[in-house]
Amino acid sequence: MQITQQACGPYMTNCYILSTQKGEIIIDPGFEALKFIKEHVKNPLAILNTHGHCDHVWDNAKVKREYNIPIYIHKNDEFMLDDPMDRGFEPSKADFLVEDENILNINGTEFKFHFLPGHTPGCTMIEVIGQNLMFSGDFLFYRSIGRWDFPFSNPELMKESLQKVLKYENDFRLLPGHGKETTLKAEQIHIPSWLRYF
Secondary structure, three states, X not given: OEEEEEEEOOOOEXXXXXXXXXXXXXXXXXXXXXXXXXXXXXXXXXXXXXXXXXXXXXXXXXXXXXXXXXXXXXXXXHHHHHOOOOOOOOOOOOOEEXXXXXXXXXXXXXXXXXXXXXXXXXXEEEEEOOOOEEEEEOOEEOOEEOOOOOOOOOHHHHHHHHHHHHOXXXXXXXXXXXXXXXXXXXXXXXXXXXXOOO
C-alpha cells in the first residue's frame, strides 16, 4: 500500500490517499483537496471521514460528484455534513453510517472505525486492518490531542476516549489530521499528562 498526503487549506488539514491494488481510498478531503486528489488517483473507491469538522469534509461533495464514490462517517457526526455551524462548505450526504466498531470491507481492504467521541460526537480513528496503520484524525496528534472546547465537543467523553486508547496493547503508525506522523505507543506515554486537564 502507498500513502500520499497533502496538507490542505488554512488549517493545514491532512488529506490522505491510500492506494490499494484495486484503487484509492480518500481520507478527509478538506479545503481545496479535490485538486490534489485529481493529481494522484486513477480509480478512487471511497471517501472516509475521521469526523465531521468542516476542515476535514470541505470537499466531500465535490469529490463525490467528481467520482461518484461513497462517503463513510460515524453516524453521530452525520449531522455535521450539513454545515450546522454555517462555515460555508457545500453539504454532503453520507452513504454509509458507521454504527459500531465492526470491520468494514471496502473493495478488498478492511477498515475499523475506532469510536472515540469527545472532540466531536462521532470522532473516530480509522485502522487499516493488517497494516498496523491508523488515521487518527483530530483525536491524537504528535505530542498532542484533539480539543474538547468546540461546539458539539464533550470533555467527559474525550476523557473516556483517552482512557480507552491508553489501554490499547498494539502499536500503530498514526497519521493525524494535522502535523506530522507519530506512533500510538509514543503518544500513549503522554496521555496520562493530558488526562490531568480534565
